[in-house]
Amino acid sequence: MAVRVLGMGLWMPGFPDPASWLSGRAVEGADAPNAQSKQRRRSSLLVNMVADVAAQASAQAGVPLSRPRVVVGSAFGELTTLMEMLDERERDGLLSPLRFQNSVHNSAAGQLSIAHKNKTPAMSLAAGNDTVAMVLLEAIALLALGGDEVLAIVADEPLPQSITRGHVAGAVSAALVLAPDGDSGAGARPALAILEDLRQSQAPSGSVERPQEVDGPSAAILPLIAALAQGRSGRIDVSPSEDPRWSIQVRDAGQVRDARQVRDTGGVGNA
């Protein structure tokens, strides 16, 4: 099954869009995701990251967030909210009801659907180092069985220092708006690229280097974001380099949406 990538988004601390990350120059003040201030105050970092990258991808794709089915992947889910609840329990044993309802793994998917009145199915999944690959697998399967766009998102907060041994991975979030590749030729929707042949492999493809300073399960999407932003084709690993199991083929869409447009507009979440 081949799918078209209609839009993408990315947020990491200091990097508010794919272009800033590729340039390697951190943007001053981009230390929080670009979510509406009311939501930002009330919501977790994970929810705000998902809202930001969803808005970026939606704006580039021209697909309103009321429309696509949503698949969110996060290896650890709402960890910061969980730590706050564990502290509440240690303090006086009483948990905040608002915090509890927002602690579920599908909080980001649910809040996205509520914010945009999106009544289509919303998935929330986790698969350790294979989280990015399984999000793509689920999104592609949804498209294969019918319907239009799927918004595929991965996001992970930094792990809590107090309960993590060793290195703590940083925050990473990214989104892709995917659509069926049914309309080839002149009528095809402008796309960044076509993705196909997601599969397990025994050896890394070695096609894209991942920056050493960024790791964690969700960072496995960065080589794909880089290839899409740079208009490069080839087989791309979507599992962490130490466990190279899943890869996907990136192919020229023919009628290519200009990836530089993301850079020119700043790629901000302005849907």
Place this chain on the structure above:
Amino acid sequence: MPAAFPVTAYAAINALGTTTRDVVARLHDGVTGLGACPLELPFETPTGALPEPPPALPASLAAWDSRTARLAVAGLAEILPALARAIARHGADRVAMVVGTTTSGLGRTEEAYHDLKRTGALPQDYDLHRQHSFGAMMEVLRRVTGVGGPCFAVSTACSASAKAVGSAQRLLATGTADAVLVGGVDALSQTTLRGFNSLQILSPVFCQPLSRERRGINIGEGAAYLLLEREGDAATRLLGVGESSDAHHMSAPDPTGEGARAAMAAALAQAGVSPDAVDYINAHSPGTRLNDLSEGLAITSLLGGRVPVASTKGYTGHLLGAGGATEAVFSIVAIEQGWIPRSVGADPVDVDLGMNVPTARLDTPCRNVLSNSFAFGGNNVSLLFGGGN
């Protein structure tokens, strides 16, 4: 439209018993598994704890230890032979695994954090990656089963393992896998119980879903699995999966029932089954008034008031991420054995719901059964099972 996929094996453990046979026997006899909560809490609420603690993990898996992982492995025991045969038939890489959970190793992290606050140090054997993360439980299951295809955990709160059935259906329909072990696992934890208490929806007595005397929900724990295959003989098939979002509120259902109705309608439409051909609905109904009103509207507007509607949460408690798979097993048993469990705790029934709620077991053939699971985030799933032939 996805084909109807045979359910070639199933298993469930929960408060009703530690074997599927015991679980089904007590469901048949209308006996609740609810009892006193084994965790120390500053409030009273019954729970559906496993009758005896799940066994420790094998020594080779000790580093992944958590109560959820133990439940996950204990629940596998009865289905492992059928899974091994499927792996032999199709090859390990052609068998996938999708499991719903809300807690994963949360209980283990609660203990570790409590130790950290008390002593200033994490327990020596605590590992966030191996004991807390959702992927950790899947790694344990992968090592025990030998499954080599796609593996992921679904975590959409209380609909998680019903949602997992939808993913399994897609993996089969797209030819990604020839067999999928799909299930749900959740363990009792302090955070879950205290969290539901903070929402003021825990019942201080045995829960009474669909009753006019309902006072809230009880939480339970358990594990349940189905083996779905692309082809094969089976007494029951997965006919359809309907999914929707309320887009209304994080923790309260849409009072119009529109999202729940859309999920049920989608399951029926996918299967080409008319509402008249549904003989039983396993309701989500955990025991709150808001859910009963919303689900009641959804059911009566789509299927009228004829079809028997029962909730099994009065037997097991609300199994959260294990609920959808567990109630799928109950729905399959209704088809295979021809009986509908009494909706334990429902007497006196809330007649204002306009539904046919059985307070005694109905011995009657069931052609098609809908099983509903609704969740935080307005996440709705309805599964449709039907006779195999």
